[in-house]
């Protein structure tokens with residue numbers, strides 16, 4: 001049976017733009033995603049996201065309302081992705097494990113090749129933030 005993993009992603013918005021990250025080598029190589037990662041056993045979704053952002057982007061966010069929850073079956077696993085609006089509260093995002101990070105308008109976001117699990121969240125953001 002395929003493993004099921006619970007993942008959280010940060011939708012960091014500033015001045016109408018959203019922080020988008022491109023995956024490096026490995027699964028879903030080169031596709032775009034929201035920074036974040038797997039929820040560990042002792043964590044809530046929000047505490048996992050705070051930790052992941054410190055580890056990946058070397059800055060701190062405050063986690064707000066949920067954007068979307070979706071489940072997608074990949075060939076390697078079934079992923080349930082929950083995205084949350086986040087506010088940057090300390091530092092600037094730094095590129096560490098991603099191939100690229102960009103601040104995109106909702107219409108620029110729609111042009112990027114996203115990891116399939118992220119597409120409903122990207123659509124929701126275009127509604128919330130305006131295309």
Ligand SMILES: Nc1nc2c([nH]c(=O)n2[C@H]2C[C@H](O)[C@@H](COP(=O)(O)OP(=O)(O)OP(=O)(O)O)O2)c(=O)[nH]1
Pocket residue numbers: 005007008009026027028032033034035036037038079081115116117118
């Ligand atoms: N962080 C993140 N992961 C996503 C998104 N969309 C999506 O399908 N995923 C998938 C990719 C990974 O299989 C999984 C997240 O785990 P991760 O970020 O720890 O991924 P990874 O491949 O670097 O992890 P690892 O197994 O090497 O530890 O969820 C997203 O928007 N953000």
